[in-house]
Every structure is written in structure tokens, then in C-alpha cells.
Amino acid sequence: MNVTIIGTGYVGLVSGACFADFGHTVTCVDKDAAKVERLNAGEVPIYEPELDRLLEANRAVGRISFTTDPADAVGKADVVFLAVGTPSRRGGGHADLTYVYEATREVAALVKGYTVICTKSTVPVGTGDEVEAIVRQVAPDADVDVASNPEFLREGAAIGDFKRPDRVIVGAETERAIGVMRELYRPLFLNETPIIFTSRRTAELTKYAANAFLATKITFINEMADLCERVGANVQDVARGMGLDKRIGAKFLNAGPGYGGSCFPKDTLALAATANDYNSPVTIVDSVVEANARRKERMAQIVIEAAGGSVKDKTVAILGLTFKPLTDDMREAPSLTVVPMLQKAGAIVKGYDPEGMDEAAKQLDMHYASGTYEAIKGADVTVILTEWNEFRALDLLRVKAMMRGDVLVDLRNIYSADAAARAGLAYRSIGRTDAP
Numbered sequence: 001m002n003v004t005i006i007g008t009g010y011v012g013l014v015s016g017a018c019f020a021d022f023g024h025t026v027t028c029v030d031k032d033a034a035k036v037e038r039l040n041a042g043e044v045p046i047y048e049p050e051l052d053r054l055l056e057a058n059r060a061v062g063r064i065s066f067t068t069d070p071a072d073a074v075g076k077a078d079v080v081f082l083a084v085g086t087p088s089r090r091g092g093g094h095a096d097l098t099y100v101y102e103a104t105r106e107v108a109a110l111v112k113g114y115t116v117i118c119t120k121s122t123v124p125v126g127t128g129d130e131v132e133a134i135v136r137q138v139a140p141d142a143d144v145d146v147a148s149n150p151e152f153l154r155e156g157a158a159i160g161d162f163k164r165p166d167r168v169i170v171g172a173e174t175e176r177a178i179g180v181m182r183e184l185y186r187p188l189f190l191n192e193t194p195i196i197f198t199s200r201r202t203a204e205l206t207k208y209a210a211n212a213f214l215a216t217k218i219t220f221i222n223e224m225a226d227l228c229e230r231v232g233a234n235v236q237d238v239a240r241g242m243g244l245d246k247r248i249g250a251k252f253l254n255a256g257p258g259y260g261g262s263c264f265p266k267d268t269l270a271l272a273a274t275a276n277d278y279n280s281p282v283t284i285v286d287s288v289v290e291a292n293a294r295r296k297e298r299m300a301q302i303v304i305e306a307a308g309g310s311v312k313d314k315t316v317a318i319l320g321l322t323f324k325p326l327t328d329d330m331r332e333a334p335s336l337t338v339v340p341m342l343q344k345a346g347a348i349v350k351g352y353d354p355e356g357m358d359e360a361a362k363q364l365d366m367h368y369a370s371g372t373y374e375a376i377k378g379a380d381v382t383v384i385l386t387e388w389n390e391f392r393a394l395d396l397l398r399v400k401a402m403m404r405g406d407v408l409v410d411l412r413n414i415y416s417a418d419a420a421a422r423a424g425l426a427y428r429s430i431g432r433t434d435a436p
């Protein structure tokens, strides 16, 4: 099949690479000429494990190409995916659909023959109706069905998630569109991936419901961590005890500095805004949004407390700046709250991240170290903010020897209090008051 993807970001590029690997012929379109130029030169503009290899292999056999000009690719496409960004609109939290509607207008003017236009971007309920209305207006005679196929991949594990998803959700209103989407995903039938066909509105809402539920799970365990600290319990044991119950499940129960990233923050806000519009409040989601914002600020407070009540003129090393490991994505990362708060409190902040330094430098004005121990060198306080693998097995004796001070704040609960104490470090973790 011929697949055209509008928007070559994390989702568009990974989807394109994987559809090409399924055997389809894919054209990725982006209006960012610099991005397309880099892709055509064999570079990968984002960090995502395995993506470079997959792109190279499929480009070599002519199954994937990149362009700024959608005309040719849209004209011959069986399916055109819209994978453009849907950030938060300023004030109110609604999703900004400018890019989606703009891309729709461009695509509608170019389609030839029967084409499914499908939103892969995360879009609020009813966006498909609006996309369809735009298509009818721009090209009244076009033979188009509009479908929704929300994407559930996680950055850092995106290729595996796309090729072996827990499920695929397709919202389509006609048998013809269902047939096209079934054929597109046929390679996944081999590994028995459940493909669920629903109405378009249901598919759109399912994505938001899933993300809001995951954000709730994270926020729930974070609040349990706070409570553990008050009552003298251990949140990791609580989480394990909860997670072994199959109705609950063990994933997303790691206490930490609050969720960030390009999806949960904006998607929880957008769901709450939709619910508000329809006068059907989602009070749990409202609380989650508020608790998570408070939590990121609380993390800076914890660092200040661990430093003895003040970080003024102290050097704080921050290990990990991206919102999670294995990505260079800085969107809504806890570091964006924690670092400025520490600086405001008078700290000299030195950061290090294995992949996110270029992105971080665009948003955080601080000292950047060239490696883990380089960051730690001379620090009064070391903070583990993102649990990259290379921070998981630090030589704590070396950490202590290189620091000027002795405070280790472990916001991901990677180390044990015992091990830190043996190295002579004053250790602070999250929700583990009774942990050895």
C-alpha cells in the first residue's frame, strides 16, 4: 500500500519507519525543510533507539522517502496519516488543532482517487468530524473517508511498541475505510495483536482516557510516597504489594518527580477541557493535573531541605534532564521546573544528560557538564532526576570523593540508603522512610 504521513516528528517518523518495515511504501512529509534535509542525508533528527537502523534498511530498498512537498505522495496514497503536533492552547488547556486543520486543508486539495485520511495525532473528540467538514469544503468531490487511529507508542521504546502493540484502535465510519485500515495493519495479525474497530469519536476518546488513567496511576503512587514519608512506610513495597494484584498491575507504580513529556501533561489538560465543554466533569483528572504540578515544585523543595535548608551559593549537580530515559525529549520535563527553582533559591546548577543536552540547552540556562562524574565534580548536592542506565550503577565512593559536599538526592529511588551511607553520603530518596 502507499502510505503518506504528514508530520515527521516522534510519531510520524517512527510510524513511517515501521509501516515501511511492514512492506508498505511510505512517504514522510514535513514542512520543516531542515529536518527533511537531514533525513535525506541519512541523519535521524531525534534520538530513539533502533530508529536509525530501521530507517536505513528501508531507505536502502526504496520503501521510505522524505519530502517537504506533499503533492505527489498524497495523490497516490491509499492512506494519509496526520501526525502533526497538537500542543496545549494557551489558557484553558484545549488542544491546539491549528496544525491538524492546516494539514487537512493541504491534503484535501491534493487527494486523487479513494483515500483514507486518518488522524494519528492525539485529537479531542469531534476533531474527525471537523476534518471531514474541511475536506468536504475544500474538495467537495473528493472520494475520502476520515478515520482515527490514535498512537500509543512510548518514546524510548517506540519501535517495539509500534511493531508489537498491546492493541491497535481504529475509529472508522465506513466498511471501505475499515477494509483499508485492516489491510494496512495486516502484518500485525500474524502476532495476534487485537485490532479494535470503533466509531471515530470512541477512538478519539479512548486515547485520552488511556493517557489520563496512566497519569492518574503515577500521581496516585506519588501521593502514596508522600504519605509513606509521614507514616514511616516504604512506597516501593506498597507498590509491589499493590501491583501483584492483577486488577491493578505493577506498571506505572514507581514513585518519582511527577510525570512530564509531550503527552500526559497536555492530554490530561485537553481531556479536562473537553469534559468541561460537555459539562461532564472529570474531577479525578483535574486533581491529577494539580497534584502533578505541585509535585514538580515539591521536588525542588526536597533538594533544598536535603541541602540543610538552603542551596544559596551551593553547587547542585542534576543527573538526567529529559522527562524520562532513552529520549532527547525535554517537553514538560520535571527539570524545567526544578532547575529554575533551585537557581532562584541561589544554587549554581550543573546539569548532565546522555542524550538531552542539546534540547535542554534551548530551555535551561545553566552549566552543562560533559559527563556524569564531570557534573558531580565539586558539587555540594547531587540529584538524580531521570533514571538513565548510566546513573544506575554509579560508584558511590567515587561520587563522594569527587563531591565537595555529601548530599545525594535520589528522586528515582535507584539506590539503597545502606549503600549510600556506606559511601559516606547523606541520602534522601522518595517515600522510603524505612528502607535499609
Ligand code: NAD
Pocket (backbone or CB within 6 Å): 006, 007, 008, 009, 010, 011, 012, 029, 030, 031, 032, 035, 083, 084, 085, 086, 099, 102, 103, 106, 120, 121, 122, 123, 151, 152, 153, 154, 155, 262, 263
Ligand atoms: P512533533 O512535534 O515531534 O512532530 C510534529 C511534526 O509535524 C513537526 O516535525 C512539524 O514540523 C510537522 N508539521 C506540522 N504541521 C505540518 C504540516 N502542515 N505539514 C507537514 N508537517 C507538519 O510531534 P510528536 O511528538 O510526533 O506528536 C505528534 C502527535 O502524536 C501529537 O498529537 C501527540 O500528542 C501524538 N502522540 C505523541 C506521542 C509521543 O510519544 N511523542 C505518542 C503518542 C501520540
